[in-house]
Amino acid sequence: MKKKVVVGMSGGVDSSVAAYLLKEEGYDVIGVTMQIWQDEHEAEVEENGGCCGLSAVDDARRVAQFLDIPYYVMNFKQDFKDRVMSYFVEEYLHGRTPNPCIACNRYVKWESLLKRSMDIGADYIATGHYAQITKLTNGRYAICNSVTAAKDQTYALYNLTQYQLAHTLMPVGAYVKDEIRQIAKNLGMPVAHKPDSQEICFIPDNDYAAFIDREADGCVPGEGNFVSVTGEVIGRHKGITHYTIGQRKGLNLSMGHPVFVTQIRPETNEVVIGESEDVFSKELICNQINYMGMEDLTAPRKVTAKIRYAHQGAPCLIEKVGEDEVRCTFDEPVRAITPGQAVVFYEDNYVLGGGTIVK
Template identity: 35%
Template sequence: MGTARTIVGMSGGVDSSVAALRLQASGEPIAGLFMQNWADDGSGECRAEDDRRDAVAVCGRLGIRIHFRDFSSHYWADVFEHFLSEYAAGRTPNPDVLCNREVKFKHFLDAARDLGAEYIATGHYARVRRHDSGHLMLLRAVDRNKDQSYFLHQLGQAQLASTRFPLGDMLKSDVRALAASSGLPTAAKKDSTGICFIGERDFREFLGRYLPAQPGPIRTPDGVEIGTHPGVFYFTLGQREGLNIGGVRGFAQAPWYVVAKDVERNVLFVDQGIDSRWLMSTGLTTGDAHWVAGSPPSVDFACTAQTRYRQHDQPCRVQVGDNGTLQVRFDTRQRAVTPGQSLVLYDGDTCLGGAVIAATDAPLPIPVPPTSKDPPAA
């Protein structure tokens, strides 16, 4: 078969299948590689074996070689341990961002080079283009509904120079149509959702295996106890489901939303109203920022941002600190901006980079009233 110049990350899904199909149709010498990123403990359905079989079937249909690599130890050390530590600290991490940076565009890229390839390719919906100045730009996909540049914002110049995104100029509907017309066995396969290592199992049950949580009080921002939670780790800002708060005497018959977590004292704060003032902020600070081009466009500039995937562009102003962190001020109030999630910055379709959200200027509920177990105030 000869040496493949590009190794395609074959996930067993329709997107990676069509990515391989398109590259092969262009005359590119390719091979596939299936990554095992999670050593499943048997407690759920991560679909890894089904995905592996589908990846093999697609490569057989295309007549290309497929390689297999086990990156589960890297995933555990570089992604999952961070995932757990963030939840333990009361934050809500985004493991897909870390998985792309630490596994798919690091260990996968290294494995492809060990196989003699120059490039890797994936089924991500994104584009790469060279700027007039010479540096590579990460662009949103043509299909904005499927665009995944948010999850790829930690990539740098060396990674982009070695990566191809064959689906960046396609609509998802056209991807499925091409897969069907080409007889690919994954043409009608349902897209995977959520985090692979959790799969179809219950999130609370899964997280509880690694972070045993203790029940605690649910309070209003004024300190009124109105219920009990199974563990603050299981909730994120703005969440409505799973609170199990019925009618509360003295309060309106309206939904309750998580507005804050006190991990140290194991208290969950909730309020009524989807746009509760406790959930609203206009500014945030971040940890160290990563820039796709290698440096920020300026130390003080206007752009748009997303604080979560699928959010519409939000105009903002960014100030870059001497230590690499960011101070961001939005033009309008934002709801449920969540520490631990990624702030990703854009100039039109160009992804500039991003950083992990550290804190916001949303108001904080009152301190938890002392209990009999608390030491008296000094």
């Protein structure tokens, strides 16, 4: 009997080719687009190449017809609002810089979609992520680097559970992006030339602060003081939601040389400004730990850690300092460790685990 797989189809080339590859492998493939945020205006339908709006539904439906597979749209708007959009706003209001894609992956694209897929008799869900899943010699499942470092998406998947990984397929991880596009072109797939989406899907204009102002309903702290690392007031800022650690542009401070955001203090509504060297640090503390390639951290361990999506990774020592707290000490200082972002631990190209940076 054929195994049934629900493919999360975003309307992009990666998930479309994932559906094709799984059908070719003999799976019983069902295409599903997750409707997860507000409806788009007509102009946004034309302009937005994102993964979540009405244009995505239209493109995914055309691909499903092209592949001759069943296709459904599932409404996860409330889950997305509760677990992603509200979290995004709350984190910025507390002076942190969140990663909404990580929350969406864990709690919506996997938790909600997997449950509904299993309810309709599916064996697996599948996505178009550039990552691979392997079962390690210790019996645990882990996310592995894809064959293409340029598109690697393991960082945003560190928070998946063992159950989720056991019921997930990622066929695109065995290919480089050019190969995926070529497959789509060779087939004459409708989305073969569709550009990749870059922005956060629910903020297509990239104006985070304006989005937070609308969503927070008057709770956004207003202007406050820029202060130096020694506490001297050196100017006025537009509101803490406009800034993130390491930021240089858009500060409008006449200091005579480049300066950077080194800290955000929501309790006093201050943004701390320092020199380039003040943005570097050798240590961080993280919590909300998700162990993936290992069951627990029982002794200090040398790993490679990434502190943001585009970070190349750096060698460090991780050690448990509380029941749900890990300290990460880097061999060399790293730039712009940012509270609210994830730190992900790697060993031999697979994900050991990760957590949310606290400080």
